[in-house]
Amino acid sequence: MDAIDVNDVNDVNKKPRIAVVGGGIGGLVLAGMLDRQGTAATVYERDTGIDARAQGGSLDLHPESGQRALEELGLADAFQAEARPEGEALRILDPAGNTVMEHAPEPGSGSRPEIDRGALRKLLMSRVPDSAMSWGRQLTGTEELSAGGHRLFFADGSRTDCDLLVGADGGRSRIRALLTDAQPAHLSAYLQLTILDADRRQPHVAEFVGPGSLMALGNNLNLGAQRSGDGSIRVSVTIRTDAGWIDRQHFGNAEWADTVARLHGLFPDWAPELTGLIDACDPGSLIGRNIDALPVGTRWQSRPDVTLLGDAAHLMPPVGDGANQAMLDGILLARAITENNDDPAAAVTAYEAEMFDRTAEIAEGSARMEKMGLAPDAAERLTSFFD
Structure with a gap:
């Protein structure tokens, strides 16, 4: 018989069960912000722990999105201690090795300091209770429940039920198919x-x-x-x-x-x-x-029991916006859930309406940047863009 999580036990007095599939940056922001607002959620992450694998390179966090999320989580000072303002320095060269553009902000003048992805993830983990993290849980399938919500199945044979399912499981999201047939x-x-x-x-x-x-x-x-x-x-x-x-x-x-x-x-x-x-x-x-x-402007018909954030919702070319938008998604979805605690449909609809409009514009800009960056005359194009 499959193992069943303790949160599957029926309790009519229990608050809605929120399952976040994916413990990346966006999923951790969501879980941390929900906890800060007094709402419980469980993050199901396939990694066995925070140090299970390398986390990739550096990210530049933008004031209006990534840094805003850290401020709302109470992590602004901790971020400043970890961030590298000098990481904003950028040179663009042509194939002959000529520098065609150089950006080196004066000390204290930059607005988008760099932080290693691993360091950022550990910062965000400091806002997520240990009890909210379920490590080593690789999702293998989902089933819609007749009473509403979803049952999740994992590779270890366990399963769990939830009332609201949040897909924070990246560009190859398994949850996305519950909402749209859009493919990257x-x-x-x-x-x-x-x-x-x-x-x-x-x-x-x-x-x-x-x-x-x-x-x-x-x-x-x-x-x-x-x-x-x-x-x-x-x-x-x-x-x-x-x-x-x-x-x-x-x-x-x-x-x-x-x-x-x-x-x-x-x-x-x-x-x-x-x-x-x-x-x-x-x-x-x-x-x-x-x-x-994903196609720019990907949308779907809202459902009260499932939604997406980050790359699962709006996978963009990696030109500096994806992680920032995932962090902002997490903050705004947490706020919508808390403000509409008794009406999950209203929470999801409000969150998605804003997210669709915001990320469509950013995804369009990211697509233009990606095309410029791999054009035959990319160095000249990007130099003109930054100028």
């Missing part, structure tokens, strides 16, 4: 490599990258490098190609020297100081994934 479209292939302890082990590369990020753009390619707070540099290659390109490369089965040679082959005639970023990366550090995005 493929945009590009993304490869990430790492240089650990860069200042000590690769000082010339560290000096070239600087305190923030650089992007070398052109010929439908993007070669980037970004500082992280742990002393590493993440080097990235983004290429406009089909969805099967990464699998056909068999990078994981190749000798490292062959992998480096093939990566160099993507950048013929590019400046050696740019392609040297690839040479400096740690052997075996390459990770590849496809970049996808």
